[in-house]
Amino acid sequence: MVKIRSKLRMKKEAIFILFLITIISLISLASSQNETCVQNWTCGDWSICIDETQVRECVDLNNCSNETEKPDEFQECICTPDWNCTSWSPCMNNFQIRSCVDTAFCNTDVGKPHENQTCGLICNPAWTCSDWKPEKCDETKTQYRTCIDTNSCNVGINKPEEVKSCNYIPNFAWIVFFIILTIMILILGIIAIIKARLRKKVK
Numbered sequence: 001m002v003k004i005r006s007k008l009r010m011k012k013e014a015i016f017i018l019f020l021i022t023i024i025s026l027i028s029l030a031s032s033q034n035e036t037c038v039q040n041w042t043c044g045d046w047s048i049c050i051d052e053t054q055v056r057e058c059v060d061l062n063n064c065s066n067e068t069e070k071p072d073e074f075q076e077c078i079c080t081p082d083w084n085c086t087s088w089s090p091c092m093n094n095f096q097i098r099s100c101v102d103t104a105f106c107n108t109d110v111g112k113p114h115e116n117q118t119c120g121l122i123c124n125p126a127w128t129c130s131d132w133k134p135e136k137c138d139e140t141k142t143q144y145r146t147c148i149d150t151n152s153c154n155v156g157i158n159k160p161e162e163v164k165s166c167n168y169i170p171n172f173a174w175i176v177f178f179i180i181l182t183i184m185i186l187i188l189g190i191i192a193i194i195k196a197r198l199r200k201k202v203k
Contacts (some may be wrong), residue, residue, distance in 0.1 A: 035037050036063035041071055048104055049077035079106035084112055091119035095155070110163065123153035129160050137166035 019109055043058040054077045082135040096119045100112055129147040137143060143166050145157055 008180055017190045022087070029067060037062060039066075041069065043071055043073075044191075046075070046077075049079040050105060052079065060087070079108075081106045081108060085110065085113050085115075088117070088119075089145060094118055094123070096179045110161075110165065114159065116155055118133055118153060118155045118156040123151060123155070125153045125157060126151045127160055128154050129162075132164070137168045141166055141168045147199040154203040 012140070016019045023089050040061040041058050042061055044056050046054040046056050048054070054075050056073055056125050058073055060067070081102045082104040084103055088096040088098050090096070097116045097117065100115055102108075102112070126149060128150055130145045132143040134143065137172050143164055145162055147162055149155075149159075
């Protein structure tokens with residue numbers, strides 16, 4: 001009976017040792033695969049620029065378990081409108097229209113082509129525009145003006161731009177003025193102190 005129990009215990013120990021050897025072998029195999037696996041990344045095309053960001057998807061064709069060499073999937077961008085317009089409609093009541101769409105989806109009308117024009121008996125617009133406002137580019141980096149057709153043709157053909165981007169240059173003049181004013185006050189204070197001491201010595 002004792003011999004049977006001893007044999008059973010030896011079998012259990014042998015099975016446990018075999019199990020440990022198997023686990024260690026698997027871990028060693030996985031580690032060696034990770035060390036020898038050569039990443040092979042392929043990426044799709046960048047998306048259109050939305051909110052100054054482009055995205056793409058990258059996949060490792062070798063399915064390595066790490067991503068140490070994975071290319072960037074996000075990048076900053078500047079959205080440039082790409083206007084595409086339909087053909088002009090037939091001339092009706094001396095007027096033609098078309099539709100223009102920005103395929104880059106920049107959410108701006110900057111550079112948008114005209115979507116209406118006169119035809120037949122042509123009325124030539126005579127555009128007069130106000131000065132750009134604000135006169136100096138502010139934090140919005142945008143200037144506006146109003147353009148009026150003095151011939152009242154009621155069309156937007158050849159209408160000048162009424163909105164444009166501008167370069168904002170911060171004004172540091174007030175800082176310089178403040179520094180100069182502070183220095184002058186300090187100088188006047190020092191002079192006043194010196195005069196007061198001289199008066200005391202004279203007395």
